[in-house]
Amino acid sequence: MNKYNLSNKYKAVVIGGSAGSFQGVAKILSQLPNGFPIPIIMCLHRLKHVRNGFVEALSIKSVRDVIEPYDKQHIKKEYVYLAPANYHMSIELGHHFSLSTEEMINNSRPAIDITLGSTGYVFKDKTIGILLSGANKDGALGMKQIHDKGGLTIVQDPKECMIDTMPSAALAVTEIDYVLKIEEIVSFLNELNSHYK
Amino acid sequence: MKDIEIADIKKIAEVVKVTYDYDFTNYAMSSFKRRIQRIMDMHKFASVDLLVKRIREDKEFFEEFIVEITVNVTEMFRDPSFWRVLRDDVIPAIMLNHDKIRIWHAGCSSGEEVFSMAIMLKEMGLLQNASIIATDLDKEILKKAKTGKYTLKNMELNEKNYIRFQGKTTLKDYYTEQGNHAVLDPNLVMNVSFREHDLVRGQVFNKFDLVLCRNVMIYFNQTLQNEVLKKFHESLFKYGYLIIGSKESLIWCDIANKFIVVNNEEKVYKKFKD
Numbered sequence: 001m002n003k004y005n006l007s008n009k010y011k012a013v014v015i016g017g018s019a020g021s022f023q024g025v026a027k028i029l030s031q032l033p034n035g036f037p038i039p040i041i042m043c044l045h046r047l048k049h050v051r052n053g054f055v056e057a058l059s060i061k062s063v064r065d066v067i068e069p070y071d072k073q074h075i076k077k078e079y080v081y082l083a084p085a086n087y088h089m090s091i092e093l094g095h096h097f098s099l100s101t102e103e104m105i106n107n108s109r110p111a112i113d114i115t116l117g118s119t120g121y122v123f124k125d126k127t128i129g130i131l132l133s134g135a136n137k138d139g140a141l142g143m144k145q146i147h148d149k150g151g152l153t154i155v156q157d158p159k160e161c162m163i164d165t166m167p168s169a170a171l172a173v174t175e176i177d178y179v180l181k182i183e184e185i186v187s188f189l190n191e192l193n194s195h196y197k
Numbered sequence: 198m199k200d201i202e203i204a205d206i207k208k209i210a211e212v213v214k215v216t217y218d219y220d221f222t223n224y225a226m227s228s229f230k231r232r233i234q235r236i237m238d239m240h241k242f243a244s245v246d247l248l249v250k251r252i253r254e255d256k257e258f259f260e261e262f263i264v265e266i267t268v269n270v271t272e273m274f275r276d277p278s279f280w281r282v283l284r285d286d287v288i289p290a291i292m293l294n295h296d297k298i299r300i301w302h303a304g305c306s307s308g309e310e311v312f313s314m315a316i317m318l319k320e321m322g323l324l325q326n327a328s329i330i331a332t333d334l335d336k337e338i339l340k341k342a343k344t345g346k347y348t349l350k351n352m353e354l355n356e357k358n359y360i361r362f363q364g365k366t367t368l369k370d371y372y373t374e375q376g377n378h379a380v381l382d383p384n385l386v387m388n389v390s391f392r393e394h395d396l397v398r399g400q401v402f403n404k405f406d407l408v409l410c411r412n413v414m415i416y417f418n419q420t421l422q423n424e425v426l427k428k429f430h431e432s433l434f435k436y437g438y439l440i441i442g443s444k445e446s447l448i449w450c451d452i453a454n455k456f457i458v459v460n461n462e463e464k465v466y467k468k469f470k471d
Binding site for chain 2: 049051068069070071072073084087088090091092093098099100101102103114118121
């Protein structure tokens with residue numbers, strides 16, 4: 001099943017999504033292979049002033065715990081992390097999270113560009129970036145930053161997206177390694193997992 | 198676009214420290230780097246070295262630099278559920294044993310939290326009993342905080358927060374409109390002392406029943422968070438309250454064992470050991 005030319009060098013998967021991405025994210029998290037070997041870091045656009053509920057909704061679907069990290073919390077491979085409401089979420093070189101209330105970017109806080117870009121900065125070519133359905137261009141720059149660091153980039157197939165603005169924007173600004181349907185992203189992650197056995 | 202390197206960040210922190218005695222060495226790298234990038238973009242600096250040179254040679258520019266390097270994005274009644282806990286639990290608990298309540302807003306930025314506090318206390322009939330000190334390292338932002346002048350666009354969000362807080366009336370009762378701005382009633386902060394104070398270099402200067410420092414320490418690394426928390430501990434009376442941002446935590450801090458958690462969801466802590 002070696003369709004994607006992967007290896008066990010990767011250290012983090014980072015996922016961005018906005019309008020129309022919830023179903024896709026839920027499906028990915030519900031079909032994660034058991035003992036998936038690296039952390040999953042997610043930045044999904046969400047209502048700024050609804051602090052509770054989102055992480056719970058995702059946790060119900062996910063095979064692994066989804067948590068909203070505290071500022072300076074260390075990244076562990078056992079978890080799926082979700083950027084909390086109304087904070088930007090970055091990764092620091094010491095492999096922990098930093099939160100911030102800086103200005104919105106692309107009208108968003110959390111901004112996908114920040115999470116994607118900082119993950120690429122820290123994990124370099126060991127980063128896998130995935131950008132899903134969404135109605136603005138947030139995340140495109142972050143995908144470019146991942147690509148520029150030698151990381152691997154995936155966007156959800158625009159044909160499958162409820163709103164394809166976000167993956168299309170990424171395709172326009174940088175080289176994307178794979179354009180995949182959600183189903184294929186699931187098998188991609190399965191294949192990745194097999195390299196760590 | 199070339200990445201700003203860690204060496205660049207260190208160069209900038211160094212020149213600021215040597216020339217102006219502000220210490221950004223232990224700021225969290227990711228956000229500090231973004232702030233530097235923002236300044237480079239705004240002023241179209243071609244290289245970090247040019248920025249360093251300008252900081253060293255131009256004091257006026259440095260003042261601007263301070264304004265931009267610090268993050269001043271905030272809201273009135275940010276996290277309304279927190280403000281309800283403050284009104285319904287924390288303040289009544291303090292007033293049980295006190296006639297007066299001494300409050301410190303550490304890192305008050307443009308003052309939204311200070312005005313929120315004043316409005317809440319007024320609605321509780323306690324504004325006269327409060328002595329409030331609001332500090333920030335940024336002189337310019339303190340001027341703004343004192344005037345309580347916010348864009349009407351921001352007031353929409355503030356009003357929404359206030360409604361969720363379940364205040365007694367409407368925010369409109371507390372401000373007048375001037376063009377595109379809302380100007381909050383200056384009487385609200387008549388007894389608030391706004392002062393310049395840097396959490397990094399500043400000494401402990403008073404004792405308080407309640408210290409609020411929400412979403413300020415997220416811009417510090419852990420070393421600096423530890424140092425600042427020691428100062429907060431020292432600045433609190435025994436059984437005084439410390440409140441931090443909803444996604445901040447004392448768990449990893451040296452001083453955590455001297456506080457108990459009063460409300461974990463809203464990050465309310467109480468000092469119970471000297």
